Amino acid sequence: MVNLVEVVKGEPRTTSDLVGKEFGIAHNEVLKKLKSFTGEISPVEFDEMYKEDSRLVRGREFKTYNMNRDGYMFLVMNISTKKAHSKKLAFIRAFNEMEKRLLSLNENSKDNEWLRVRGQSKELRLQQTDVIKEFVEYATNQGSKSAKFYYKHVTNATYKALDLIQHKKPKLRDTLDCMELSQLMVAENIAKKSIKKHMNNNEHYKVVYELVKQDLLDFGSSLMLDFK
Numbered sequence: 001m002v003n004l005v006e007v008v009k010g011e012p013r014t015t016s017d018l019v020g021k022e023f024g025i026a027h028n029e030v031l032k033k034l035k036s037f038t039g040e041i042s043p044v045e046f047d048e049m050y051k052e053d054s055r056l057v058r059g060r061e062f063k064t065y066n067m068n069r070d071g072y073m074f075l076v077m078n079i080s081t082k083k084a085h086s087k088k089l090a091f092i093r094a095f096n097e098m099e100k101r102l103l104s105l106n107e108n109s110k111d112n113e114w115l116r117v118r119g120q121s122k123e124l125r126l127q128q129t130d131v132i133k134e135f136v137e138y139a140t141n142q143g144s145k146s147a148k149f150y151y152k153h154v155t156n157a158t159y160k161a162l163d164l165i166q167h168k169k170p171k172l173r174d175t176l177d178c179m180e181l182s183q184l185m186v187a188e189n190i191a192k193k194s195i196k197k198h199m200n201n202n203e204h205y206k207v208v209y210e211l212v213k214q215d216l217l218d219f220g221s222s223l224m225l226d227f228k
Contacts, residue, residue: 004094007169008051008066012098014091016065017055019072022087023079027064033075034065041074049074069095098167101175108174117178124185128154128192135195139205150209154195157213158187161220183223190219 004022005012016034020027038046049071053064067075072095076088108114132151139147159166162183166172176184194215198208 003165003167004091005098006167007098007102010102011068012095012102013051013066013068014072014094015053015055016050016067016075017062019067019075019091022083022090023076024081024083025079027062030075031063031065037074097165101167101170104175104177105170108177114178114181117181118173121173121181121185121188124188128188131192131195135199135205135208138199138208142205144205147205153209154191154212157216158184158191161213161216162187162223163220187216187219190215 002018002022004018005014007013016030017027019025020030034050037050041049048068050065050067053066054061055064065071072091076084076091079088108118129151132154135154136147136150139150156166159172162180164172164176164180164184173181173184191212194212195208198211203211
């Protein structure tokens with residue numbers, strides 16, 4: 001899944017190339033549109049909404065702009081392609097979600113109960129990574145050439161089971177509330193026990209991973225049923 005919005009210097013922003021890609025518009029056309037704004041809005045407003053940046057793709061560097069919510073809305077207000085309606089909403093939801101995360105991050109840092117639960121989650125995470133380390137060695141001994149990626153794979157499977165989306169910033173765990181952190185701890189404990197159980201049963205490492213994923217999905221499904 002593509003993250004439509006990321007945090008840049010503490011502010012939710014997206015990029016001109018991503019907007020072009022998602023709306024089905026050539027990036028050069030998006031850049032032309034942005035250039036035309038210099039005659040419509042003041043330099044101060046432009047600099048607040050749009051920051052020139054660059055990306056490296058296949059060894060080549062090209063210009064892009066990252067933009068805040070206002071910059072995005074000003075850019076897409078007149079786009080009327082077939083994809084436009086759903087894409088506009090998708091970006092708006094992404095901005096809303098990221099703003100919510102940043103607010104949670106600030107509130108959590110001042111909440112003693114949350115800090116206590118977060119400390120517990122860190123301890124459990126260390127226990128889980130110790131077991132994943134054992135699994136990496138287990139998979140390597142069975143011939144895996146890329147077993148080191150299981151740290152990431154198990155983490156992603158855990159987040160997916162709980163319908164959590166990870167961003168570069170802020171850290172996902174720092175934006176969860178106490179209940180979500182508790183659910184994550186249970187899921188990570190399930191993954192830890194599942195890995196150990198299936199390794200003890202001498203399952204092939206690929207089978208172990210698939211069984212762990214299924215155990216996580218079953219847990220995630222049980223949470224959904226509880227909320228219905």
